[in-house]
Amino acid sequence: MPSPAWEGHEDAWRTPGSGAHALLAAPIEDLRAGTASWVGRELAAGSKVYYKGWLEGSTNPEHHWIVGPWGAPGGREAIGSGQLEFLDYPTVIERCGGTNEGLFRLQLDEVEQAFDEGWGTVAMTQETSYRPMLDAAEATQFAGQERAFDLIASRWPVNTLCQLSLHDERDTAVWESMAVHHRDLQSLQWSARILEDRWYLSGELDVHVAREFGAAVHGALRSAWRFPERPDLEVDLAAVSFLDTACAQIMMLAARSAARYQRMILRRVPPLVREVIEVVGRPRSVFYDASYGVGLANTPAAHVVDDIPRSRAPRSRRPGSTGTGTGASERPVRPR
Amino acid sequence: MTRGVSTAAGTPRPGADHRGLLVVDRADLVAIAAPMVAGALADRRRVVVVVDRATARELADVLADGSATARPTLTGVEFAPPSALDRHGSAAFTRSLNEWAGSERAGSERAGLDDCGPDDPRHDRTEARPFVLTQYVPGTPDEEAGARAVLDAPNGPPVTVICACASDAEPSVLAEFRRGHRLLASPGPPAGAPALRTTVGDTEALAGVRREVRRVATAAGFGGSDLDRAVLAVHEAAVLGYRLACRAADHADGDGDAKGRLGSPDTAGRATGSTPCRLEVRTGEGRLVVDVVVPTGGHRPDDDAATGSARADGPAEPEDLDEPPDDLLGRVRPDGTVDVDHVGRFCHAVSVHDRTRSRAIRVLALAAG
Numbered sequence: 173m174p175s176p177a178w179e180g181h182e183d184a185w186r187t188p189g190s191g192a193h194a195l196l197a198a199p200i201e202d203l204r205a206g207t208a209s210w211v212g213r214e215l216a217a218g219s220k221v222y223y224k225g226w227l228e229g230s231t232n233p234e235h236h237w238i239v240g241p242w243g244a245p246g247g248r249e250a251i252g253s254g255q256l257e258f259l260d261y262p263t264v265i266e267r268c269g270g271t272n273e274g275l276f277r278l279q280l281d282e283v284e285q286a287f288d289e290g291w292g293t294v295a296m297t298q299e300t301s302y303r304p305m306l307d308a309a310e311a312t313q314f315a316g317q318e319r320a321f322d323l324i325a326s327r328w329p330v331n332t333l334c335q336l337s338l339h340d341e342r343d344t345a346v347w348e349s350m351a352v353h354h355r356d357l358q359s360l361q362w363s364a365r366i367l368e369d370r371w372y373l374s375g376e377l378d379v380h381v382a383r384e385f386g387a388a389v390h391g392a393l394r395s396a397w398r399f400p401e402r403p404d405l406e407v408d409l410a411a412v413s414f415l416d417t418a419c420a421q422i423m424m425l426a427a428r429s430a431a432r433y434q435r436m437i438l439r440r441v442p443p444l445v446r447e448v449i450e451v452v453g454r455p456r457s458v459f460y461d462a463s464y465g466v467g468l469a470n471t472p473a474a475h476v477v478d479d480i481p482r483s484r485a486p487r488s489r490r491p492g493s494t495g496t497g498t499g500a501s502e503r504p505v506r507p508r
Numbered sequence: 509m510t511r512g513v514s515t516a517a518g519t520p521r522p523g524a525d526h527r528g529l530l531v532v533d534r535a536d537l538v539a540i541a542a543p544m545v546a547g548a549l550a551d552r553r554r555v556v557v558v559v560d561r562a563t564a565r566e567l568a569d570v571l572a573d574g575s576a577t578a579r580p581t582l583t584g585v586e587f588a589p590p591s592a593l594d595r596h597g598s599a600a601f602t603r604s605l606n607e608w609a610g611s612e613r614a615g616s617e618r619a620g621l622d623d624c625g626p627d628d629p630r631h632d633r634t635e636a637r638p639f640v641l642t643q644y645v646p647g648t649p650d651e652e653a654g655a656r657a658v659l660d661a662p663n664g665p666p667v668t669v670i671c672a673c674a675s676d677a678e679p680s681v682l683a684e685f686r687r688g689h690r691l692l693a694s695p696g697p698p699a700g701a702p703a704l705r706t707t708v709g710d711t712e713a714l715a716g717v718r719r720e721v722r723r724v725a726t727a728a729g730f731g732g733s734d735l736d737r738a739v740l741a742v743h744e745a746a747v748l749g750y751r752l753a754c755r756a757a758d759h760a761d762g763d764g765d766a767k768g769r770l771g772s773p774d775t776a777g778r779a780t781g782s783t784p785c786r787l788e789v790r791t792g793e794g795r796l797v798v799d800v801v802v803p804t805g806g807h808r809p810d811d812d813a814a815t816g817s818a819r820a821d822g823p824a825e826p827e828d829l830d831e832p833p834d835d836l837l838g839r840v841r842p843d844g845t846v847d848v849d850h851v852g853r854f855c856h857a858v859s860v861h862d863r864t865r866s867r868a869i870r871v872l873a874l875a876a877g
Contacts, residue, residue, distance in 0.1 A: 378715065380711035414739075444736050452850075
């Protein structure tokens with residue numbers, strides 16, 4: 173089985189001094205392997221780890237696979253020492269009352285507890301939840317829960333890993349998850365990450381991942397649109413090693429359906445990737461970055477952008493951030 | 509023996525079977541034509557090759573390992589000078605075609621197929637109609653129209669005509685050539701066993717197929733952008749094959765709705781209930797020929813949708829960048845037809861061949877140098 177795409181890049185998830193909120197999307201076997209690796213690294217780095225998931229056929233967390241022989245390195249010791257705490261989903265729902273506010277309070281309590289215990293950093297991970305995602309209301313509620321993780325990560329050194337089992341979840345749940353997590357997601361074939369207001373794509377984008385990729389593109393466009401002074405989505409394609417017409421069409425269709433006046437600016441586009449995009453048809457709202465001029469000779473000048481400022485005033489794009497520091501000494505405050 | 513090109517559906521069609529072929533140079537034409545001619549001879553078809561003297565000599569050398577005279581006849585191959593067909597649409601043009609199409613030999617071959625069982629492989633070909641290979645000579649607009657009037661008429665001469673054009677011809681010549689030759693034939697594969705055989709049962713398999721094709725193509729001398737383009741072309745053809753397989757499964761189940769839409773038929777990308785399409789990859793020096801074979805169970809598209817194109821001369825000017833495309837690339841239309849033009853943008857040639865119980869998408873990629 174090929175190595176997951178994220179191998180060798182795990183350190184990128186852990187940015188000293190600030191939190192992260194990422195999605196790991198894969199078939200169940202690869203999902204568990206990646207999660208075990210992530211939990212093991214967080215434990216090794218001295219984080220307090222909170223794990224929420226399903227207890228199958230048992231009520232004892234010590235029987236959960238994460239602390240078993242194929243689980244996280246050091247997991248069995250950690251659950252014994254209290255560095256790793258497990259909570260099964262029925263208990264989570266019971267404690268938070270099934271509401272977003274209740275869940276947020278639960279998470280803040282966990283962060284506060286970890287700091288009280290003297291841990292410097294916190295890691296939270298939750299297994300795929302098998303949401304029905306039957307209607308817009310549920311999708312909205314889900315998005316609200318995920319925004320809470322963004323808020324927590326922006327204020328405290330808390331790393332969150334959401335797990336998504338691609339073959340077990342409903343299509344709508346996969347779609348919504350990918351859209352919400354467009355900022356930092358890892359799948360077997362591809363990955364995406366927002367850095368300095370630019371959306372970096374990497375890996376192989378083909379028809380097999382077209383649906384989830386399309387969801388991420390829509391999520392990225394929606395997210396960018398929330399900042400009216402600069403609603404454009406800048407997409408860096410330098411690390412895209414393969415793009416087929418299916419994913420190119422998905423991207424161009426998403427650009428067509430984006431808000432009026434919102435542009436999609438493609439940066440560092442490899443020549444063959446650009447050719448695929450031209451074959452499927454590029455709408456007027458999609459531009460190329462002139463600074464990466466290889467192979468742009470046949471591109472109409474109007475679609476080459478060279479007026480994007482290289483530097484901008486630092487501005488946090490994450491909601492709720494006060495920009496006043498995120499050190500461990502800042503304690504979480506319970507919402508009223 | 510190298511298999512010759514398979515043209516058109518097993519069901520005989522009236523009129524001429526008229527295809528185009530883009531070639532790099534004379535050597536390329538000879539390399540491509542030799543197996544086509546050999547295949548036609550093996551099928552006991554009358555073969556007429558209408559080319560210049562130098563090409564005739566080279567082709568004869570390859571076929572018979574001997575020298576060719578000005579008008580040689582080589583074990584059934586008739587060589588005719590380009591003048592036999594150089595005035596498109598003229599009376600002489602029509603007379604030549606009718607002469608080749610109306611031979612007693614061709615008639616006897618057609619009669620012989622009536623005695624063949626339904627599974628006889630000869631039904632996979634056009635009904636042993638004469639095979640004419642010619643070099644494309646551009647004419648005036650009226651002459652081009654005249655030629656199409658003869659070759660595309662339902663009651664035209666029952667003959668297969670393959671026209672070869674240089675891929676580096678003037679853009680206007682190439683444009684006219686493509687207009688008049690909707691179907692492009694691809695050459696027979698290099699001789700020998702396939703370098704790779706694999707199947708595509710679901711979209712998840714495509715990444716592995718790409719890796720294998722990359723490995724085989726690298727061994728055949730592909731590198732750099734040629735390698736990337738070849739892999740992409742094969743991938744796109746495999747996607748089409750997969751969708752056709754899904755559609756065939758739908759029809760086998762009595763469900764007429766095509767599931768070959770953009771994206772995966774189901775969450776896991778599996779063509780539930782379908783027979784996987786298979787890929788056969790053959791390589792020669794600097795050449796990659798891939799057949800994506802889709803079992804159809806005898807179901808045929810409503811129309812012969814074999815279209816092909818070679819690499820574009822340059823990016824096409826979009827008519828309206830804002831309007832969404834009329835049809836998504838890579839779809840199987842409700843009538844079962846597919847458009848392979850987008851595949852052809854990344855390879856030398858692509859074509860679709862319908863047979864009795866299967867359909868094949870053939871991709872030809874040539875390495876530079």
